[in-house]
Amino acid sequence: MxxxxxxQLLEARVHLGHLRSRWNPRMRPYIFMEKDKIHLIDVLKTQRLLEEAAKAVRExxxxxxxxLYVGTKKQAREILKEMAESVGxxxxxxxxxxxxxxxxxxxxRSITKMEAIERMMRDGTFEKISKRERLLKLREKEKLERFLGGIARMPHFPPAAVYIVDIVEEEIALAEANRLNIxxxxxxxxxxxxxxxxxxIPANDDSTKSIELITGVITAAIREGIEAAKAEALAKNPEA
Structure with a gap:
């Protein structure tokens, strides 16, 4: 793993925290020092906790x-989308x-509505409605796809776990996961x-390099878990 x-953690700016004036006292155990009024994260603790997290997601x-990957801030969007899709x-x-x-x-229900429009586009029904109706449905589909496309084909609900970039930004997602004991x-x-x-995982959640590095480790661990499952299935049924 x-x-x-x-x-590598330092190069990716994982250690750079926020100004002292913005700190949360509960992060004290993970802060190495303060420099120029900025808190610096103890990357040795980041290393240890990242390894624990990676082992858990792998399993x-x-x-x-x-x-479920969650990250809606500008720096995280493309990274999370690409990495989540790479492991399905x-x-x-x-x-x-x-x-x-x-x-x-x-x-x-909203996902079902989006899927219904997709079926209309495939089976020819779309061509039988007026141009105005088609335009309205296309706009509706685009909006639904934008917000729900990433979870539309979630195989099981609820997800077994949630991976979040920036729990301050994603406080509602975190609260919902905790409420359901996910x-x-x-x-x-x-x-x-x-x-x-x-x-x-104590880490700078504003730097693109930091987000890419940490999320990359989590994604690699998930990929290892998927491959391990395939190997186990093949060992049980070598003729499959």
Missing amino acids: YIPTVE IARQGRAI MPYVTERWLGGMLTNYKTIR PTFAMVDTNADPTKVTFP
């Missing part, structure tokens, strides 16, 4: 269960709609409360 070296993936996991990279976890029945994995910066997360 790949875990970045201290040098979840090995069991064939889903990990659901994701939310646009606005988190309240109730995505706690009121999934309502969200599911294990959470998250990059936690010096302005956040790590006690709200099952597997906190």
